[in-house]
Amino acid sequence: MANHTITVTVNGGKEYLDVPSNMTLLRMLREKLALTGTKNGCEAGECGACTVLVDGEPVNSCMMLAVEADGCEVTTVEGLADQEKTLGVSENPKGLSTLQEAFVEQNAVQCGFCTPGMLISAHALLERNPHPADDEVREALVGNLCRCTGYLRIVQAAQTAAEETRFFPKNLVSNTTDPVGKSVPRIDIHEKVTGAAVFADDMQFGPGLYYGRLVRSPHAHALIKRIDASKALELPGVKAVVTGRDVNARIGLYLIDRPVFAIDRVRVVGEAVAGVVATSEEIAEQATRLVEVEYEELPAVFDPVEAAQPDAPLLHPDMGEYEVANFIFPQPGTNISEHFKLRKGNPESAWPKCAAIVEGTFRLPQIQHVPIEPHVAVALWEHSTMKGSGAATSGSVTLWTCSQSPFAQRDLISQSLGIPHGDLRVVSPYIGGGFGGKAGVSMEVYAVVLARAVKGHPVKVRMTREEEFITTTARQTLVANTKIGCDAEGNLLAMETEYYFGGGAYNDYGVNIARAAGYSCTGPYDIPNVKGDSYCVYTNLPIGSAMRGFGMPEIHWGIEQIMDQLAEKIGMGPAEFRRRNCVRTGDTILTGMEMPAVDLPACIDKVTEAIGWDRRSAVPSAPHKKRGQGIAIMWKAPAMPPNPGSSAIVRFNEDATVNVEIGAQDLGQGAFTVIAQMAAQALGVPYEWVRVSVPVDTRYSPYEWQTVASRITWTTGNAVKAAAEDARRQILEIVAEHWGEDIQDLDIKNGKVISYKSELEQPLENMVIYGLPNENFEGWKGGPIVGRGKFMPTYVTNLDSETGQGTRAVVHYTVGAQAVDLEVDTETGQIDVLKIASAYDVGKAINPDLVLTQIEGGAVHGMSSAFEALKFDEQGQPLNPSLVDYRIATSVDAPREIQGDIVETPLEDGPWGARGVGEHVMVQTAPAIANAIHDALGIRFNDLPLSAEKIFLALEEMEL
Numbered sequence: 001m002a003n004h005t006i007t008v009t010v011n012g013g014k015e016y017l018d019v020p021s022n023m024t025l026l027r028m029l030r031e032k033l034a035l036t037g038t039k040n041g042c043e044a045g046e047c048g049a050c051t052v053l054v055d056g057e058p059v060n061s062c063m064m065l066a067v068e069a070d071g072c073e074v075t076t077v078e079g080l081a082d083q084e085k086t087l088g089v090s091e092n093p094k095g096l097s098t099l100q101e102a103f104v105e106q107n108a109v110q111c112g113f114c115t116p117g118m119l120i121s122a123h124a125l126l127e128r129n130p131h132p133a134d135d136e137v138r139e140a141l142v143g144n145l146c147r148c149t150g151y152l153r154i155v156q157a158a159q160t161a162a163e164e165t166r167f168f169p170k171n172l173v174s175n176t177t178d179p180v181g182k183s184v185p186r187i188d189i190h191e192k193v194t195g196a197a198v199f200a201d202d203m204q205f206g207p208g209l210y211y212g213r214l215v216r217s218p219h220a221h222a223l224i225k226r227i228d229a230s231k232a233l234e235l236p237g238v239k240a241v242v243t244g245r246d247v248n249a250r251i252g253l254y255l256i257d258r259p260v261f262a263i264d265r266v267r268v269v270g271e272a273v274a275g276v277v278a279t280s281e282e283i284a285e286q287a288t289r290l291v292e293v294e295y296e297e298l299p300a301v302f303d304p305v306e307a308a309q310p311d312a313p314l315l316h317p318d319m320g321e322y323e324v325a326n327f328i329f330p331q332p333g334t335n336i337s338e339h340f341k342l343r344k345g346n347p348e349s350a351w352p353k354c355a356a357i358v359e360g361t362f363r364l365p366q367i368q369h370v371p372i373e374p375h376v377a378v379a380l381w382e383h384s385t386m387k388g389s390g391a392a393t394s395g396s397v398t399l400w401t402c403s404q405s406p407f408a409q410r411d412l413i414s415q416s417l418g419i420p421h422g423d424l425r426v427v428s429p430y431i432g433g434g435f436g437g438k439a440g441v442s443m444e445v446y447a448v449v450l451a452r453a454v455k456g457h458p459v460k461v462r463m464t465r466e467e468e469f470i471t472t473t474a475r476q477t478l479v480a481n482t483k484i485g486c487d488a489e490g491n492l493l494a495m496e497t498e499y500y501f502g503g504g505a506y507n508d509y510g511v512n513i514a515r516a517a518g519y520s521c522t523g524p525y526d527i528p529n530v531k532g533d534s535y536c537v538y539t540n541l542p543i544g545s546a547m548r549g550f551g552m553p554e555i556h557w558g559i560e561q562i563m564d565q566l567a568e569k570i571g572m573g574p575a576e577f578r579r580r581n582c583v584r585t586g587d588t589i590l591t592g593m594e595m596p597a598v599d600l601p602a603c604i605d606k607v608t609e610a611i612g613w614d615r616r617s618a619v620p621s622a623p624h625k626k627r628g629q630g631i632a633i634m635w636k637a638p639a640m641p642p643n644p645g646s647s648a649i650v651r652f653n654e655d656a657t658v659n660v661e662i663g664a665q666d667l668g669q670g671a672f673t674v675i676a677q678m679a680a681q682a683l684g685v686p687y688e689w690v691r692v693s694v695p696v697d698t699r700y701s702p703y704e705w706q707t708v709a710s711r712i713t714w715t716t717g718n719a720v721k722a723a724a725e726d727a728r729r730q731i732l733e734i735v736a737e738h739w740g741e742d743i744q745d746l747d748i749k750n751g752k753v754i755s756y757k758s759e760l761e762q763p764l765e766n767m768v769i770y771g772l773p774n775e776n777f778e779g780w781k782g783g784p785i786v787g788r789g790k791f792m793p794t795y796v797t798n799l800d801s802e803t804g805q806g807t808r809a810v811v812h813y814t815v816g817a818q819a820v821d822l823e824v825d826t827e828t829g830q831i832d833v834l835k836i837a838s839a840y841d842v843g844k845a846i847n848p849d850l851v852l853t854q855i856e857g858g859a860v861h862g863m864s865s866a867f868e869a870l871k872f873d874e875q876g877q878p879l880n881p882s883l884v885d886y887r888i889a890t891s892v893d894a895p896r897e898i899q900g901d902i903v904e905t906p907l908e909d910g911p912w913g914a915r916g917v918g919e920h921v922m923v924q925t926a927p928a929i930a931n932a933i934h935d936a937l938g939i940r941f942n943d944l945p946l947s948a949e950k951i952f953l954a955l956e957e958m959e960l
Contacts, residue, residue, distance in 0.1 A: 006070035010035070011079025019066040025059070026050045028066035029076060036202035037077040037116045037195020039432070041145075041372045042465040046883035048144030049372055051117035052076050058124040060143075077116035077195035080123060099123055100193040102161035103154075104185060107849055110148035110857060111668030112192030113199060113373045113432025118144050122158040130162055134896070141891040145883065147370055147433050148668045150860035151894040153853065177750045179677040179687040180912050183849035187673045187692060188430070188666065197430045198695075200376040200402040205458045209378075210239055212450040212461040213284035215274040215291045216471065217266035220302075220540040220876030221313065222295040224264055224273060232276060232290040237283035240453035241291065243274045247449050251416040252508030253408070253440045255330065255337060256323040257316060258543075260416065260445050266295070267315055267505035268540055269876050270471040275450045277459055300540040300876055304502035305479050307335045307537045315505070315538040325641070328511045329801060337503060338511035338536040340518030342804035344590050345529030350494035354485030356569035361481050362558035363943040365869035366474040366502070369547055370888050373432020374468045377401040379447035380458040395455060396423045399448055403428040404439040404665055405706040410698045412441050413448055429695040434667040435861075436546035439708045440509050442472045469881035474870060476510055476536075476544030477502030478554040484527070484562050490572045492581045494529040497521050499555060503536045504544040511536045513544070516639035517551040519799065519809050522590050523559040524600060524635035525581045530590050532804070540876050546708060548858075552636045552923045553865065557944065560632035560927035564934065574931065575608050578633050583815070585905070591799060591809035599905045600633060603817040603839040606901040607631065610837035611819035618821070625823045628936025632924035633817045636710070637810035638916070642796035644705035646712075648719040650679055650727045650787035652768035656751055658685060660723075661693045663704030664716040669918045670850040671712045677846055678717050678911055682724030684748030685764065710814065710916030713846060717911035718791035727787025734782040735762050738772045793909075812907055814920050816840035818859070820928040824936050829952030833863055833893075833929065839901035840920055844913035848902060851917060855900035858921025864889035866926035869945040 003018045010033060017032055026043070029035040029052070038061055041049035045063040052061045053075040075083050080097040094101065099122055102108075109115050118141060125132055125140035132140070137155045146154065176184050191197040229241035244263035250256050262273045274291050278284035299313040306312055312335055316322075320332035330337045351357065382395040397419055403409055406426040414421045431438060443463060451459040463472060482497040499517050503510035518534030536544075567577035579601050587595040608614065611629060620627045649661040660679045666672040676690040693701070704716060728748060735753045736743040745757040753762040762772075771782025799806040821835040836859040845851045868888065871879040880886045906913025926944065934940055939954050 004067050006067055008069045008071070009073045011075060012082055021067060023066045024062050025052070025064040025066050025069050025074070026061035029061060034204065035076050035078055036198070039113055039116060039373070040201060041113070041374065042883055044465060044882065046465070047372055048117045048121065049114050051120040051144060053120055053124060056124070056127065058121050077119055080119060094190065096193065099126065099158070099161040102157040103193045104189050106153045106157040106160055107186065107853055108149060108153035108157040109186065109189050109192045110853065111431060111433045112188070112197050114144060114146045115192050116195045118146065118154055119193065125158065126162060132159065132162060134159070138891040145372055145888060145890065147372055147435070147861065147888065148857050149853065150856040150898060151891040152856055152898060155891065176687040178681060180681040180846055181844070181848070183847055184673065184677060184687050186670060187676050199373055199430050199432050200378070200400055201462060203378065203400055203429065205378060205460070208457050210277050210279060210454055210457045210459045211281040211284045212447060212459045213276050213281065213288050214272040214446060215276065215288045215293065217262065217269060217271045217273055217295070219266060219295055219297055220269050221298040221300040221315065222266050223298060224262060224266065224293065225296055226294040227274060228292040229274065231292070232287040235283065235287050235290060237279040238276060238287045239279070240277040240450070241274055242449055242453050249416045251412055251441055251445055252506070253412065254325045254328050254512050255508045257319070257508055258506040260449055265298070268542055269878065270467070270542070271505065272446065272471070275446055277450050277454050302539050302541055302872065302876060304477060304500040304537040304539055307502070307539050308500060308535060310334070315540065327798060328515065335538040336535055337507040337538055338514045340515045340534040340804060341802055342518050342521055342530055342532035342590060343802070344805070347494040347496050347529040347531045350529040351485060353487060354493050355488035356566050357483065357485040358562045358565040358569070359483035360558060360562065360942055361479065364478045364554050364557055365944060366477050366541060366544070367865055367868045368469050368474050368870060368886065369435040369437030371433030371435060371437060373402060374465060375402065375438065375443050375463040375472055376460070377444040377447035378458050378460045379451035381448070381451040381455045383455050394419070394423070396425065397448060397451070398425045398427065399444060400427045401444045402431045402438055403444065404431065404434045404667060404708060406696050406698050407663055407703055408706045409441055409444055413445050416445065417448065425697065425699045427695055427697045428665060431665055431667045435548040436550065436708065437473055439546045439706055465883060466881040469870065469886060470542050470878045473545035474504070474542045475547035476504065476513060477541070480555060480558045482558045482562060484566060486566050486570065488570060490567070490570050490577050490580050492525055492527045495522055495527045496531045499534040501534070501536045502539045502541060502544060504539055504541045506543045507536050507538060509545040512639055513546070513551040516637070517555050519591050519804055520552065520635065520637060521555060523556055524583050524633050524815055526583055526587050527590065541872065542870070548861065548919045549636065549923045550639045550709065550919065552634060553862070553926065556632065556634055556924050557927050560924055561930055561940065564931045574631050575604055575613055578631070579604055582633060583635065592805040593807060593809050596812045596908065597905050598813060598815045598841050599903050600815040600817070600841065602903045603815060603841060604633060606839035606903065607817045607819040607837040610899045610901065611821055611835065613819065620823055624827050625825050626936040627821070627823050628932040628934070629819060629821050630928045630931030630933070630935055631817065631819045632928035632931060633815070634920060634923040635813045635815045636920050636923055637813045638709035638711045640705070640709050640711065643792055644715070645790060645792040646704050646715040646719040647702035647790040648716065648723040649702050650683070650720070650723040652764070652785050654766055654769045656685065656689065656764035656768055658683065658690045659693050660690060660720060661701055662716055662720065663696055663701040664712045665696055665707040667707065669854060670847060671707070671716070673850060674713055674846040675716060675720050678720050679724045682721050683728055685751045689751065710918045710920065713914050713916045714907070714910050715791050717914060718909070719789045721911045722789025722791065723787040724789070725787070726789055727785050730785050730787070731764065731768065734772060737781060812915060814840060814842070814915050814917055816920050818924050818928045820932045822929065822932045822936070824933060824951065826955055829948035829950070829955060831929070831933070831946065831948070831951065833895045835897040835899070836863065836895050836925070837899045838921060839903055840917050841903040841905050842917045843907040843910045843915040844904050845902050846912065846914050851902055852900040854918055855921050856898045859898050859925055860889050860894050862922030862925025863929065865922065866929050866944060866946050
């Protein structure tokens, strides 16, 4: 490949570079100049994460060759503040541009991966239009995708930065003492708006870095007859080829069913059958096409109900040999990997007492998480070393990756590959969105086994956007057959339901989704008679795994539509029907456990008030449009093993600033911020004094099970609170001894120990490291303060395998309500969601504005999910594995208004009463939309997605 010498001005500095003719501007910026603020999200010009300014115009740098930038001026996110200075704008004391500062003020950042591109596009808009209207900002940002924020804050930030400020800061506070309950700024926001936040793909490994690519199956189900890698190994630059015969290991979380590389058969299009290591990605990709694989095709099955039948093609003949958690019940000899049974009361005797009964079949397709950051993993397997005993080791292994589960990945990979846990280190920097897709193990193990083949060289495996869609994980399909009845007064009496989750080719995580759906199968309702069967079933589709909501969006889709229909049948309003039947504190719920403290009626009241439920006066915006409102409620428990633990360490620096060490991750939900707030509150120091140590590193960070299940505020928060209280106790004991006072008379306020009795004060500075001197400096007392804390729920019990009954099924539930106001264009079927009102009982809002950002982003994520679907042909070939063909919500799709409300009913064992809310915010959005469509049109849709075409055809059928 020919090289070219170019001259380009980047962020005001002239660069003279030799670049290959096929190198993109994106790769030049990242690889030649280490300007990694410009992100690689798709390499197809579809996501906008790589947007830069070229001669003042926004450009997708992944679609422009570096040689085309010869003689141009390029500005990246790292240069925004400097560019503003050249235009005569006074320098911001924080080193930020006006726009970057607006993003901070509006709290317009979550994971931060899309933020640099958003800033560049918004900057370009403001340069040409200093007074943009809302629609103009949305149109300018339509090419920049965000999965986290819901776009509203980004639009507001762009307008805040305009010459005429239209929005005020989101009540963010600074110099904060007693920060719990206050909306302090995100602890990581400065790094994210400047492009300084380091993600896995940004890490530099030098010239010794090799690259891995995977050989993938073209068939949905086939036997592997032969693999011949000889031609690939002859290609210059290829260092190794690894197949399933070289690894011969399975991996999995709850059900160990997945081979690292397929060995004897493939079970989904895109399954990895081999991996290639080479000196460049291009060579590795070329080599994958030279690996010859001979297949014998087998019948495939894609529908979970069909797959559950006795005569279906058997996808896992050796299921009986798989290791499985003791609360998962697979059925060897079938495709059923889990069957959870729930039996309460006697539904058969209750049906004759029902005045209204509604039953239906509801279908949901697979959908993708679509984090804007693709999966990336880099592994280094060191050469063998000698232990002190003289025994040889296999060499230590380091894995750098964007992971929600560094410790779980260490555990699963160690067990699978036989690596001692102490020899495997997992390092996880910032994560560009996860939503469950970066939990457990998906592609990370490939980097490790490829690195084993080329010891001493790091090996990087990076998923393309197409691979991201079909070869990582997806939300499972669901077919739900549900029947619910009530009496004439609207009291629910009975429910029967069958859930068939299509778990895809491997169900190691999916089995627990089916279990969670089983023990929560009634939704947030008090139903005395219940029969529920929840199945996870192998199919020949992509691997189903954890996704935001963990089975709850799927089951609520049908339940919440049925509740509307029952209310209509007996002449009761949908909101009042839900108030009458929803779970309340102290209820004995379907599994036999007592419902922890919640206030779901308050959530219902807040959203009906916000949406104007009882005073509908708004008219459609045009004669051919119809307007409707819908409501839905939800519940969700953290779905996890009974004993997932968290731990934390709190230590001081000489100036009394604090380092909090945790193993939990921040995916954009604000975990690091609320952890810092809780540490500061428990210690008695200002929030600004606290740092959270990143990246998470299993060698140095304290243990955390996984950042999943909306559990971090609760469980890691408890561990941090305990660690801070441990440190606080040590400080007070030292000072009490020093002053000769009772420790009960002492407190720590604003970084000082104070005595309520003697009114003495002792700053924490220095004493938290060096201690305090005895009289006349005859010795010292104290020393470096290090607090340690841990938390693990100890009270969750097993459930009966035949009835699902038990004393304590889960740790707690979070509940909420959502109402939607929308318009439907009867000429096109297009839906315009005008407003979403949401309210959730969070126990205690540690940071109210962060809760609201989750509510806003989750509402748009949930809205988007109602219109999304992975599509496949009859052979299981993917039809839409791109951001063009698989469309997620953009800035122009987001509602003009999202109103979030917070209910606070303290959780008994939550830190300050707090419980998590990250997943819950999208659970009931799709059925709320469906109920609003019915309100507008009188049409019911049982199957997702809700495409404009589907709605238009239904309208034609009704001849509206």
